[in-house]
Amino acid sequence: MKLIVVSFLAGILLSTSVKSAPQMLDSVSVIVDQGVVLESQIEELVAAVKRNAVQNNQTLPSDRALRTQAIERLIIDSLQTQLAERMGIQISDPQLDQTIANIAQGDNLTLAQLREKVTSEGMSYEVYREEIRKELIVGEVRRANVRRRVYITPQEIANLVKLIDEQGGKEAEYHLGHILIAFPNDPTDADIETAKGTAQKVIELLNNGSEFAKIATASSSGANALEGGDMGWMNINSMPTLFAEAVQNRAKDELIGPIRSGAGFHVLKVIDTRGIEKVEVTEVNSRHILIKPSVILSDEKAQQMLKDFRQKLLAGEAEFADLAKAHSADPGSALKGGELGWADPSAYVPEFRDTLNTLEVNEISEPVRTVHGWHLMQLLERRVDDATEKVKEDKATQLLYQRKFNEETDAWLREIRAGAYIDVLVKKDS
Known part of the structure; x- marks a missing residue:
């Protein structure tokens, strides 16, 4: 009887060993400060690059070279993600859903069609969502850390305006x-x-x-x-x-x-x-009230708060400027009754821009969600400006900012990479 039991157990162990042999547990490939890069992340990124290369008819270097580049990309991503966690930067599901809806709209797709497109390209929709969330978080981290490094002088603006003029428009x-x-x-x-x-x-x-x-x-x-x-x-x-x-x-x-x-x-x-x-540039003069969700103010309550404000405004029970001064989380505009002044709508985040473009003069929007929080907007005026000096200066400032932001971003990324603890583990052959 004992022999039968031993044989039975041995059979189970052998069967389990045979079945589990092909299965590989995920492993840590790189230690990055307080985080890690997993082998599966490297393999997924390399696979994505290969898929894109096939679609774009692009030849690629060796797998070793691709792996090296993928590791470096993931190290930089990890450092920024860790910094976002320390800064408390998060992207909520409603923010993420709104961004993905904008992506679908920009590609003239429904959400169902976008999901189908993503899965047909070899990526699960859940992974796609988290990749978009990561991109949004990384964008916020870069803006928060790089923006203060950018300084533009009036002389630089004047020089660029002159250069644009010399280029004959x-x-x-x-x-x-x-x-x-x-x-x-x-x-x-x-x-x-x-x-x-x-x-x-x-x-x-x-x-x-x-x-x-x-x-x-x-x-x-x-x-x-x-x-x-x-x-x-x-x-x-x-x-x-x-x-x-x-x-x-x-x-x-x-x-x-x-x-x-x-x-x-x-x-x-x-x-x-x-x-x-x-x-010609169409400019808008608008105002808004910003309510930011927080630990004590849920996303739904922030939205409802603005709905209540809108009802009071439409009923003549409140003034927009008074509500903005008392409640708006945008300190720059709150003191001015929520007024943002004349601006090219393209300077705003997509949801804000698109809503302004649909409003009639003096119309008050429904609450709109952006990465900054919930907004209630009112379009005050709209005008078409044909390259006035102010428009040219604003455009020059925007171009200079973009140039310097890109330069400072590269420098900042090199700095955080140089100051980090990085340990690339030797990959063991399976």
């Missing part, structure tokens, strides 16, 4: 490819020479017909490496100063570089160019 745009051969922290002269030699080798390979996107994915330390170095379309006045000076008057398909900066040596490719005609 046209603003050149360039579709750029970018490869960065980065320096290590505190580079020696030898490090700089090595990086320069690598950059020159990259130029040589590209001149001999190598594919830019493939080399960028394999070798670049730039933020767009996994996209083949594609920086998209950039206004000549909003791209980094170093790039703007280098690409000025360059033709399509030209290679530029190596260009040295504090980060390393840059190689650029002008994928395409185009000019934009100056157009």
Whole structure:
């Protein structure tokens, strides 16, 4: 009897061992300060890059090079996510739902069609939602930490307005490819020479017909490496100063570089160019009341609060300015009765912009959810402005801010990366 039991148990153990052998538990691949990067995250990102490459008919470097780039991307993401947690930055489900609805609308899809599109591309809808949430959180972290590093002088604005005028009302745009051969922290002269030699080798390979996107994915330390170095379309006045000076008057398909900066040596490719005609700008003068949900004020109660305000306003029982001064969580406008002044609607977040564009003069909106909270808006005036000095100055300020924000973001990311504890664990063969 004992022999039978032992044999029975051995059979169970053997059966369990055989069944479980192919199953791999997820493992930690990188330690990033107080967080980790899992092997599954690396594999998922590499798989996503490969899917995109197939769709875009793009060749890719070796799996080893892809893995290295994926790890670096995930390290940066982890550092920003950890910082968001320490700062208490969160994106609620209603905010996320509104953002995804805007994405679907922008692509002329229903939510059901968007879900179907996501799953057909090999990603679960739940994972897609969390990726969008992460992008929103990272965006808030960057804005909070980088915005205060950006300073624009009146002289810079005046110089850019003059430059735009000299361009005859046209603003050149360039579709750029970018490869960065980065320096290590505190580079020696030898490090700089090595990086320069690598950059020159990259130029040589590209001149001999190598594919830019493939080399960028394999070798670049730039933020767009996994996209083949594609920086998209950039206004000549909003791209980094170093790039703007280098690409000025360059033709399509030209290679530029190596260009040295504090980060390393840059190689650029002008994928395409185009000019934009100056157009009339429709500006709006509006006011709003902002209510921010919190631990003690739920999302639903914040929305209901604004609904009650709207009823009182429509019934003539309250004044918009008084409610804004007493309740709005936007300190800049609250003191002015909620007034935001004249502005191009495109300067606002999408939900706010789109609502303003649908309102009639003096109309009060229903409560609208954005990443900042719940808004009640009123359109006061609308005008069409044909490139007045103020519009040009505002546009120059916006372009300068975008340029400097991008430059400072790159510098900030390098700083937090350099100051972090990173331990890339050796991958064991299964």
